[in-house]
Amino acid sequence: MMSEIKYSKASACARDVLEDNGFDNLLDFSLELFASGLGATVIYKPLINSDGRIIFGKKNTIIEVNSDIEFEQKKRQTLAHELGHFVMHKNIDVHNDNDATMSWFNNKEKQAKHGKIECEANQFASELLMPSKLFIEKQKDRTFSPDLLRELADYFKTSLTSIAFKYLELGNHPICLFHSFNGKVSYWKRHVDFPYFIVDRTKLPVPEDSVAMEFYKKNKIYSKEQSKQSIWKSTWFELKDWEDDNDFNIYEYAIVTSSYNTVLSVVWEE
Numbered sequence: 001m002m003s004e005i006k007y008s009k010a011s012a013c014a015r016d017v018l019e020d021n022g023f024d025n026l027l028d029f030s031l032e033l034f035a036s037g038l039g040a041t042v043i044y045k046p047l048i049n050s051d052g053r054i055i056f057g058k059k060n061t062i063i064e065v066n067s068d069i070e071f072e073q074k075k076r077q078t079l080a081h082e083l084g085h086f087v088m089h090k091n092i093d094v095h096n097d098n099d100a101t102m103s104w105f106n107n108k109e110k111q112a113k114h115g116k117i118e119c120e121a122n123q124f125a126s127e128l129l130m131p132s133k134l135f136i137e138k139q140k141d142r143t144f145s146p147d148l149l150r151e152l153a154d155y156f157k158t159s160l161t162s163i164a165f166k167y168l169e170l171g172n173h174p175i176c177l178f179h180s181f182n183g184k185v186s187y188w189k190r191h192v193d194f195p196y197f198i199v200d201r202t203k204l205p206v207p208e209d210s211v212a213m214e215f216y217k218k219n220k221i222y223s224k225e226q227s228k229q230s231i232w233k234s235t236w237f238e239l240k241d242w243e244d245d246n247d248f249n250i251y252e253y254a255i256v257t258s259s260y261n262t263v264l265s266v267v268w269e270e
Contacts, residue, residue, distance in 0.1 A: 005132045005170065010120035013088060014127035025131050027157065031079050035063060040086050042079060052078040054085050061086060070259070073159045077125060084124030089117050130156045130166050144173035144268060146227045146253040160255045161264050165189075178236065178265040180206045183216040196237040196269075207235045211254040212263040221256050228253055236267055 007015060017038070018024070026034055032042045040054075040061045047053065047066040051074070055062045063082045069075045138155060142148050144167075153163045168175055174191040176198065185201040206212040211229045214220040222229060233239055233248040248269065255264040 005136070007127075007132070008120075008123050010084065010088065010123035011127035011132070014084070014124045015131065017087060018128065018131065025134055026128065027155075031076060031083075035079065035083055035086075038083070038086065040083070044075075052082045054082045056090060071159070073153070073157060076129065077158055077162060080125035080128045081121045083128065084121035085117065088120055088124060126162060126166060129158045130162070132170060135166055136170055139167065139171055142172070144171065144175065146224070146266070149253070149266070150224070161257075164255065164264060164266050173268060175266055175268045176236070178206070178212070178267065180212050180216075180263045180265070182261050183213070196233065198236065199238055206263070206265075209235050210265065211252040212265045215254060215256050215263055221258075222254070231267075236265075 018026070021034070021037065023029065023034075035042050040063050042063050042065065044065050044067040046068050047064060050066060051069060052063065052065045055064070063079065063086065065075055065078050065082070069078065135152075135156075138152060139148065149160055149163050149167065152167070153160045156163065164175075164177055168177055168189060168191055171191075174193040174195075176188065176190040176194055178188045178201075179186050184203060184205055187202060188198060188200075190198055201207070206216065209232060211222070211231065228251050231250050231252045232245040233243070233250050234245055235250070235252070237250075239245060250267065250269050253266040255266065256262075257264075
């Protein structure tokens, strides 16, 4: 069953923090007030080379969020990430976070570089902003599509990237995610039920016939109405000698973040 909830230590911690403070979710409650109730003061100010940072004092803790962040959803994610540090990592004095440490891709290379605490802070933030039980309820019996991801992002007031990862974990339909930076694949994930073998392109250029490559080569970003693009199975997956690309209904939805030159390709079969 795709919707089975398996809480990590960090996501279980976020679930318990919500329950212990009498909340099912924070959709209609200020995240800043919630942080204050936990004992942290939130300040928005311009930060250089940092989206957010947490400063632990002897009596008070300050969470600073970069006021220059363009999208409110990312500010919300940044604050939730810092709250993960606040609740779980009180042994650090000052900690700065940027797009690298807050990436929703937590591969082994990044974990080795940035440490286990970043993975935990991301898992905490995911559960705090998108409680798993509610997430399952909101997408239950819904057909997978880019529109569904956008609806969920609006509902949970968070980014499409974070929604895509949550859906990969708890959604009703198996999907694959391919993250690329500057035209090269940085990491990929597949749901255990996805039936096809993935050609590993980690650190290699994205496929020439992928939607991601259309962005890198032509700066092409599809409109919402056209964001579901048909691709060949052989674009991202192994095509057996006896198989015909025309026999598969594979699609790619490219979530582009132009400011960071990244693409998250959501790939699925109908």
